[in-house]
Amino acid sequence: MKKHHITRILLFSIYFTLYILHLSASEPYDTEEYYDTGLYQSASVLVMCAETGEIVYETEGFALRYPASITKVMTALLVMEHVENLEEQVVLSAHAIDIPYCASRLWMHEGEAITVLEALYGIMLPSGNEVARALAEHVSESVPAFVERMNQRARELGANNTNFVNPCGLPGDGQYVTAYDVALIMRAATQHPIFIEIISTEYFELPPTNRYGNPRLLRNTNRLIRPDESVYNPYVIGGKTGFTNAAQHTLVSYVRKGSQGLIISVLYAPRGATFIDTTTLMDYAFEILAEAELERQATKHEALLAAELARLELEKYEYAYEPEPPLSQEYEQYDDVTDRNTFLIAAVSLITVILGLLAVRMYLRRRNRRRRGYRYY
Numbered sequence: 001m002k003k004h005h006i007t008r009i010l011l012f013s014i015y016f017t018l019y020i021l022h023l024s025a026s027e028p029y030d031t032e033e034y035y036d037t038g039l040y041q042s043a044s045v046l047v048m049c050a051e052t053g054e055i056v057y058e059t060e061g062f063a064l065r066y067p068a069s070i071t072k073v074m075t076a077l078l079v080m081e082h083v084e085n086l087e088e089q090v091v092l093s094a095h096a097i098d099i100p101y102c103a104s105r106l107w108m109h110e111g112e113a114i115t116v117l118e119a120l121y122g123i124m125l126p127s128g129n130e131v132a133r134a135l136a137e138h139v140s141e142s143v144p145a146f147v148e149r150m151n152q153r154a155r156e157l158g159a160n161n162t163n164f165v166n167p168c169g170l171p172g173d174g175q176y177v178t179a180y181d182v183a184l185i186m187r188a189a190t191q192h193p194i195f196i197e198i199i200s201t202e203y204f205e206l207p208p209t210n211r212y213g214n215p216r217l218l219r220n221t222n223r224l225i226r227p228d229e230s231v232y233n234p235y236v237i238g239g240k241t242g243f244t245n246a247a248q249h250t251l252v253s254y255v256r257k258g259s260q261g262l263i264i265s266v267l268y269a270p271r272g273a274t275f276i277d278t279t280t281l282m283d284y285a286f287e288i289l290a291e292a293e294l295e296r297q298a299t300k301h302e303a304l305l306a307a308e309l310a311r312l313e314l315e316k317y318e319y320a321y322e323p324e325p326p327l328s329q330e331y332e333q334y335d336d337v338t339d340r341n342t343f344l345i346a347a348v349s350l351i352t353v354i355l356g357l358l359a360v361r362m363y364l365r366r367r368n369r370r371r372r373g374y375r376y377y
Helices: 003-025 068-082 116-124 129-140 143-157 179-189 193-199 273-320 329-376
Strands: 044-049 055-059 089-091 113-115 203-206 216-219 236-244 248-257 260-269
Touching: 044 179, 044 273, 055 179, 055 273, 068 116, 068 129, 068 143, 068 179, 068 193, 068 236, 068 248, 089 129, 113 116, 116 129, 116 193, 116 203, 129 143, 143 179, 179 248, 179 260, 193 236, 236 273, 248 273, 260 273
Parallel strands: none
Antiparallel strands: 044 055, 044 260, 089 113, 203 216, 236 248, 248 260
């Protein structure tokens, strides 16, 4: 192979190696911003912890939306807070039954009477609009006075981006909510056991009244609690559905899995999407909570381990600098005897040395005398 060919191959290899190193050292392309989870179809969603009120997950949870019939959750809340005897009779007025023909209703008549409890079933299961008006008039004597109470109670709950104009959720100028505010109102309502019992009921039979001789079968519009439905979810305790052209489909739900409870609100969804979105968000939220619980347990374990290590280190430090324990009396006596014996031995040794030196001196003097005497003779 010619020399210049070899040179070209070497240069190409060096160039290719440098190029690969450059690619490996460059920043990776961040795709997270463009990743679409595809969790839900609703425009606004929010998941709240039922026990603490903390937000677990939300998207557009504070955007203003039309509520539709989930407004009736606030209506039910005020009724439960202001009516002590749920067996009181509610009489429907002419104004109560004067609602648009296309709106949901129980087809009740003017002057017809039902109990407050039956009326609560009437607004929460089939979403009877005329019954919601009748309850408002029963509690506050007029619908405007009741609506004023609704907005006041919303502010007390912290639902500051909510404004109601009627007790049933029919379209009206200036009526709006947020997914967060709806969850706050639903959370307050679930503090009443009777409310949970009502929203978890699949069917309720309204007995004959003074104006209608036959019982009425009320069916819950929430398909998530009906086992015969394909979207049935055993963890969903209950909720409230809603629909208007302006609001599209809305749903607020109370779900519970073990010891954990969630409030899930979905607003402005296409037909049928509210049930699917609620289930998807529920599963996703419980995964988030499970991971958070594992992290809390790990942190707690690490804290306990650190505390134990610190305690052992402190004990080690205290042991290292602990003063010598006092000797017993027995050892003190033994040491005293030992000291006396040592002194006596030293004294005897010294005397012996002195006597030895004296003996040597006497011997030398005698020897010298003898030598001197021998020299004179």
